[in-house]
Amino acid sequence: MALSxxxxxxxxxxxxxKLPPYLSALCIVIGIAWFFILPxxxxxxxxxxxxxxxxxxxxxxxxxxxxxxxxxAYRQEVYQLSQFSETDRLAALEKVLREIGLxxxxxxxxxxxxxxxxxxxxVYGVLQGPRADATEAMVLMAAWRxxxxxINYSGLALALTLARxxxxxxxxxxxxxxxxxxxSTYGPEAWVSAYHSTSPDITATxxxxxxxxxxxxxxxxxxxxxxxxxWGHRFDKLDILYDGINGALPNLDLLNTAVAIASGQMGIGCxxxxxxxxxxSYRDRLTTLAKGVVTQxxxxxxxxxxxxxPYHVDAITLKxxxxxxxxxxxxxxxTESLFRSIxxxxxxLHQSFFFYILLNANRFASIGNYLPAAMLLAGSFTVTALxxxxxxxxxxxxxxxxxxxxxxxxxxxxxEVVKIGDAVALVPAATTKPAERxxxxxxxxxxxxxxxxxLPLYSLNSLHRxxxxxxxxTTIATSLLLPALASTALxxxxxxxxxxxxxxxxxxxxLLGTSLATLATLNFSLAFVVGVLAxxxxxxxxxxxxxxxxxxxxxxxVGREYRYALQVAMNxxxxxxxxxxxxxxxxxxxxWYFSQDVGGLLLEMAKGWSVQGVYTSFVIWAVWWPAWVVGxxxxxxxxxxx
Numbered sequence: 001m002a003l004s005x006x007x008x009x010x011x012x013x014x015x016x017x018k019l020p021p022y023l024s025a026l027c028i029v030i031g032i033a034w035f036f037i038l039p040x041x042x043x044x045x046x047x048x049x050x051x052x053x054x055x056x057x058x059x060x061x062x063x064x065x066x067x068x069x070x071x072x073a074y075r076q077e078v079y080q081l082s083q084f085s086e087t088d089r090l091a092a093l094e095k096v097l098r099e100i101g102l103x104x105x106x107x108x109x110x111x112x113x114x115x116x117x118x119x120x121x122x123v124y125g126v127l128q129g130p131r132a133d134a135t136e137a138m139v140l141m142a143a144w145r146x147x148x149x150x151i152n153y154s155g156l157a158l159a160l161t162l163a164r165x166x167x168x169x170x171x172x173x174x175x176x177x178x179x180x181x182x183x184s185t186y187g188p189e190a191w192v193s194a195y196h197s198t199s200p201d202i203t204a205t206x207x208x209x210x211x212x213x214x215x216x217x218x219x220x221x222x223x224x225x226x227x228x229x230x231w232g233h234r235f236d237k238l239d240i241l242y243d244g245i246n247g248a249l250p251n252l253d254l255l256n257t258a259v260a261i262a263s264g265q266m267g268i269g270c271x272x273x274x275x276x277x278x279x280x281s282y283r284d285r286l287t288t289l290a291k292g293v294v295t296q297x298x299x300x301x302x303x304x305x306x307x308x309x310p311y312h313v314d315a316i317t318l319k320x321x322x323x324x325x326x327x328x329x330x331x332x333x334x335t336e337s338l339f340r341s342i343x344x345x346x347x348x349l350h351q352s353f354f355f356y357i358l359l360n361a362n363r364f365a366s367i368g369n370y371l372p373a374a375m376l377l378a379g380s381f382t383v384t385a386l387x388x389x390x391x392x393x394x395x396x397x398x399x400x401x402x403x404x405x406x407x408x409x410x411x412x413x414x415x416e417v418v419k420i421g422d423a424v425a426l427v428p429a430a431t432t433k434p435a436e437r438x439x440x441x442x443x444x445x446x447x448x449x450x451x452x453x454x455l456p457l458y459s460l461n462s463l464h465r466x467x468x469x470x471x472x473x474t475t476i477a478t479s480l481l482l483p484a485l486a487s488t489a490l491x492x493x494x495x496x497x498x499x500x501x502x503x504x505x506x507x508x509x510x511l512l513g514t515s516l517a518t519l520a521t522l523n524f525s526l527a528f529v530v531g532v533l534a535x536x537x538x539x540x541x542x543x544x545x546x547x548x549x550x551x552x553x554x555x556x557x558v559g560r561e562y563r564y565a566l567q568v569a570m571n572x573x574x575x576x577x578x579x580x581x582x583x584x585x586x587x588x589x590x591x592w593y594f595s596q597d598v599g600g601l602l603l604e605m606a607k608g609w610s611v612q613g614v615y616t617s618f619v620i621w622a623v624w625w626p627a628w629v630v631g632x633x634x635x636x637x638x639x640x641x642x
C-alpha cells in the first residue's frame with residue numbers, strides 16, 4: 001500500500017511535467033559528448049581483415065622492369081590524345097584497348113540538370129579471365145579527368161599498362177573490366193546504372209545508352225587517380241577515398257586490404273580524408289572523424305568510385321598525394337596485389353563492417369559505438385513531443401478544499417483521499433484534469449507545411465543554374481515570413497488554442513525524431529548533423545505577450561513600462577536567433593565557413609539529386625524545414641487561452 005501511495009504521489013507531482021525539457025537537453029548534451037569520445041581507444045579499435053581468403057600482401061608481384069617502358073610510352077600517348085578532339089580521342093582509346101586484346105565498347109550518356117548539359121562517352125574493355133565462367137568481374141577504372149577536373153595522365157597510362165600486363169596472366173578466375181569514363185562523377189554513374197539495368201527503357205529515359213557488352217556480377221572496383229603531367233612526378237602517400245553516394249560505404253575489408261598491401265607490402269603510407277600528417281593523437285583522430293562526418297553527411301560523390309557503392313559494389317579510389325620517392329611502379333604493384341587478393345575471393349565481401357567511421361587508416365569506430373550519438377539527438381525530439389502531447393491533454397483546475405491540519409509552517413499541497421484496496425491513502429490532489437484534444441486543425445497544419453516543403457525542394461533542384469541563388473534567397477524570405485503569417489491567420493480566423501499549438505508541435509517533433517532515428521541507420525552523419533542543427537526546436541515555446549508574469553522576481557523592482565520593453569526586446573532576440581537557425585540561413589553560413597560558392601553548391605546538389613539520387617536535399621527541405629516552420633508558427637503564436 002505504501003508503494004502504491006508513492007506511485008500515486010509521483011503521478012500527480014507537478015515535477016514530472018517540468019522534467020522533459022531537462023531530459024531533452026540532457027539527451028542533446030550526451031549525444032554531442034558521445035561524438036567527442038569516439039576517438040578514444042576505449043570506443044574504437046584497430047582495423048583487421050575479416051575475410052581470411054583474401055590474403056592481402058601474400059603474393060609476389062611481378063609488375064615492373066620492362067613494364068616501366070610500356071607505361072612511359074602510354075603516358076606519352078595519353079598526352080598526345082589530350083590534344084585531339086573528343087571524337088578522335090575516343091576512337092584512339094578504343095584502338096588501344098583492341099590492340100591489348102580486350103573486347104571493346106563505348107557508351108554515350110547525356111544529362112540535363114539545372115539548365116546545364118552533362119554529356120560524355122565512356123570507353124571500356126573486357127578481359128575474359130582464363131579460369132572465369134563469366135559470372136564475376138572486377139573493375140579497374142581510370143577516368144579521363146579526375147574529380148578536380150585535371151587530365152588523369154599517369155592514372156590512365158598505368159591502367160592501360162596494367163590491362164596489357166594482366167592479359168598475359170592465366171591466374172584470373174574473374175573477368176577484369178577496364179573502364180575509362182569521361183569524368184569522375186557522371187560517367188561512372190551512367191556506366192554502373194546501365195550495367196545493373198535489366199530494361200533498355202530505363203536507361204533510355206535517363207538518356208543513358210545501354211551497354212553492348214557485359215560481364216558477370218561486379219565484385220569490387222579500384223579507381224586510379226594519378227593526375228601528374230606527361231613527364232611524370234613521384235608521390236609520397238596514397239589517399240584512399242571510400243565514401244559513396246548518400247553516405248554508403250564499401251566493405252571495410254577492401255580498405256583494410258588496400259592499406260595492408262600499400263603500407264605493409266610496398267611501404268607506401270596511406271591517408272584518409274587528406275590528412276597527410278597524422279600523429280594518431282586525439283586531435284588528429286577527431287579531425288579525421290569530423291572530416292568523415294562532413295563528407296558522408298553531404299552525400300555527394302567524392303571520386304569515381306562513389307557511384308558503385310550504392311549498387312553494393314565495393315569500390316575505392318587510390319589517389320596519389322604529396323611529393324616523395326614512390327613512383328608509378330609502386331602504385332602498379334599495389335594495384336596488382338590488390339586485384340590478386342580480390343581474385344582469391346570465393347564470394348562477395350560480407351564478413352567485415354559496412355557501417356563504420358575511420359579515425360585513421362588503421363583505426364575505426366563501429367556502428368555499435370557511434371550510433372547512440374545520433375539516436376540520443378533523435379530521442380530528444382521524441383521526449384519533447386511526448387511531453388507536449390501529455391500537456392495538451394490536461395487543463396488546470398481550481399484550488400481544492402484543504403483538509404484540516406494540512407497547513408503547517410506555510411501552505412502545503414492540497415490532499416485528497418484515495419482508496420487502495422481495502423485501505424485509504426492521502427495523496428496530493430490533482431491540479432489538472434483530462435481534456436479532450438482537438439487534433440484536426442493541428443494535423444492539417446502539419447500536413448500543409450510538409451506539402452509546402454516540396455516547393456523549395458522542387459525549385460532548388462529544377463531551375464536553371466543562374467536562378468538557383470535567387471531561388472534560395474526567395475526561400476529565405478518565404479521561410480522567415482511564413483511562420484508569422486501562418487500564425488496570424490490561424491489566430492484570427494481559426495482561433496487556434498494553446499492546446500492545438502502543443503498538439504501541432506508534438507506531431508511535428510515526433511515526425512522529426514522518427515525520421516532522424518530511421519536515417520541514422522542509413523547515414524549516421526547526416527542524421528547527426530541535422531539533429532545538432534535542429535536541436536533548438538525542442539525548446540521552442542510560444543513567446544509571452546501582453547504580460548510580464550513570466551519574468552524572474554528580480555525584475556519586480558523595475559517599472560512596469562521597462563519590464564514590458566525588456567520583454568519586447570527579449571522576444572525580438574529570440575525571434576532573430578530562431579531565424580538564424582533556419583535551414584536556408586544555415587546553408588549560407590556553411591558556404592561562408594567552408595569558403596564555398598553558394599551557386600556552385602546549389603548546382604552540385606541539383607546534379608546529385610537529378611543524376612545520382614542524392615537525398616540530402618530531401619532531408620533538408622522535407623524533414624528539417626517543415627519542423628522549423630511549425631516551430632516558428634508556435635513561437636509567433638504567443639501565449640493565449642486553451
